[in-house]
Amino acid sequence: MLAGHLQEKGGKYYAVLNCKHHDGKRFPKWVPTDLPVKKGNKRPAEKKLDEFRVLYNEYGELISEIEEIVSPSILEQSCTVVSHTGDMLFADYMLYWLSYKETEVDPVTFAGYCESVENHIYPYFKELGLTLSQLEPKHLREYYRFERIGDPEHGKGSKKGTTVVHYHSNIHNALEVAMGDGLVGKNAAHKQRPKTDKFVGSFYLPEEAMECIRLAGGTWLELAVLFGLFYGLRRSEIVGLKWQNFDFDRNLFTIAHTVTTFQRKGQKRVCYAKDKAKNKSSMRTLPLIPLFRDKLLAMKEQQKEHRRLFGNSYNRKYLGYIYVNEIGELIKPDYISSTFKKFLEKNGLRHIRFHDTRHSCASLLLRNGVSMKEIQAWLGHSDYGTTANLYAHLDMEESMLVSAERLSTGLFGALPGPTPDPGKPNQSAGKKDEDTKEIVTPLRLVAI
Template identity: 25%
Template sequence: MTAPKRKTARANGEGTIYQRKDGRWEAAGYVLASDGTRKRVRVYGSTRREAADKLAEKIADSNRGLPVATADSTVGDYLTYWLGSVAVHRLRENTHTRYTACVRLHLIPGLGTKKIARLTAKDVRTFLDRLRTTCRCCTQGLDTERQACCAIGECCQKQLSPSTLIYVHSVLKSALEHAVREDELPRNVARNVKTTTNRPRRFQPLTATEARRFLDAARADRLHSLYELALRTGLRKGELLGLHWEDLDLNAGTASIRHSLQRTRTGGLTHLPTKTRASERRIALPTECIHSLKKRKERQDRERETAGSAWSDGGHVFTTPAGRPLDPANLTRRFRTFLDRAGLRRIRFHDLRHSTATLLLEQGVDLVVIKELLGHAHIGVTAGVYAHVRLRLQRQAIDALGNALSPTDNDPDDPPDAAVVR
């Protein structure tokens, strides 16, 4: 007769660990919740050790004063925890700011009081439908504050755009996906809800004629080299403003794109990593850009002499007359003024990048080359954004082939008429 197996004693603070009927192991213990109280949290694993390690990690975070999401957390509590303890370490600062605004304005008012463990796909679908059809002023209480809109019975029907609705849905999916990965939820119910497909933003790139006019007008502008580099290489605004002279090799004719200059709420003008890993790249510089950049260097040397001790030397290629880096918002305003003064059509600065890709496609440049130049992470991004251009080129190619195959009256390749034998 075998002796009964002795249960392993649990360490102090280890919590409760047992095997479920489905074969998985469950561990439960008390941790600091996002509302400041101590609540019971449950985690799961395929082995006892895995469940114990997951619980130990949460208890360690709790002991350091970090709030931990629990099974009975509300959606609002969990989103607050996720933004402050998870997303803040994984997102760029400006992206985290947009996520925070989305949670504050839409997700917490709409779903914040529901228990996250009891959230259903129907709850999410109902929330999104209500968000789609409800006036923004009324939803956020702005009508009451201003005594307008629904407060006086004259609703302005200012509804969220389809793209904003998709953005709200994506933020919720990201938060719940983390809960699934951490075994706090069995599934991501937001993934079972389909939203309307977002129509890509229409842009109107410069035509070849307009691009030539643009470059001619830019020659008289102080930022001539910046505008020319933007149109001829398709660099993003932040990548252009983040360029340092050490990133350029004007003798070899190359530029290394290593970072992006952005304005953030906490750090002001800050050098951040490029948008994606693929965006960190080395590109070939057109001959025209090499010449204009050399002139830019000469002009900057003169500005340094004029500014004297007031010069702020940060090594940037594009600066103010005092050597400070250009603010992205100021560049946008200057670009708009330049277009008006030159009598050119109003476009966004980012449309210069679209113009580069469109003109290259129309010249028959391979899509892979354009992807590498623009720094897209996947060729599918390039193909998707410029699908309309490729379709137009396909139509031109088909029409050209049709013209070649059309019969003509005096086709030299036609066989001679057969001789009549009498």
């Protein structure tokens, strides 16, 4: 039986059925109930929905044979059984939950739900044929184990623990809705969250960060590398930067707009822009240091010149955005990730993900004595626990180094250095001064 839900539109109730084309691409089929949205009509509309879920096949086609053979009373009885006893297949219920969530979350989040449910959860449990009432915790544990191990014989690779946790989250949320609707008496996913390995992000040391910034200069990656390593901005936040969010008089800028990409099965990847950040804490205002201020003002003048040179060929869709190329096209988040990887390989730099520039920023802040609470605000984490969990090991390393230095000084005093040869110039001292000047400068900036 099809998954579906009620939706209000134009003052009337519609049944929205979760169907698919013959090529596998899913689509919502809207069927009118002819019932106006008013008190007393919701229950009759729900009965109509149950009827439509039986009368239409998975491709959204009316099954005329059912309409001719099954009497309305028998049809109503069968729908009532399915709706109130949990005899719907669990796999089909996940599709119902998916159609229900489409109107509650933004397109990017919904695309993630679709990828999890349609490509992984649904196929596995459809083959098992378990109903909602038959689903037990052991079935979920077996599924999570299957996803972690994979199925090499059929070309299915293993999944990371964090990916399987996303699957679990979808299942848990769907079963919570089923409980609320009275379809099941308990949530089989309760306390079944799969374990994950503790995440330890990679990060660049100060000299590596400086070399990365130097080599990125003059390339389309320069802006992303600068904002990633110094401010710890996410890709979506960098691409979403707009001129209107910069106050060059007060030397401040605000993270208030993001751009992300998503892709549904069988569709092209599209950009999604929104005037909000990942969470409330991510909407933050940061100081604009002179180095960035001068570079951005130069970019602003350069964009004016590009608009003049290219005239009507200049893409004016993204006017107001900072991160555009010479013809006004927005630099996409996916471009940053893919080009950053090639950039590191080409220049012989140690491999890290672009998101690890964010971790590198946190490491530089810690090295300069910035507290965890301040780092939380700088990076825009929603709560202190997130910051502490991600970077506690860095904080511990710094504390251990300080403790070792103090203990060494307390026990042994200041150890004498090598005696210089008066007949030879101190060549290493000069080199050290040059290196120190290049490395320490960004650290002082980070501490501002």
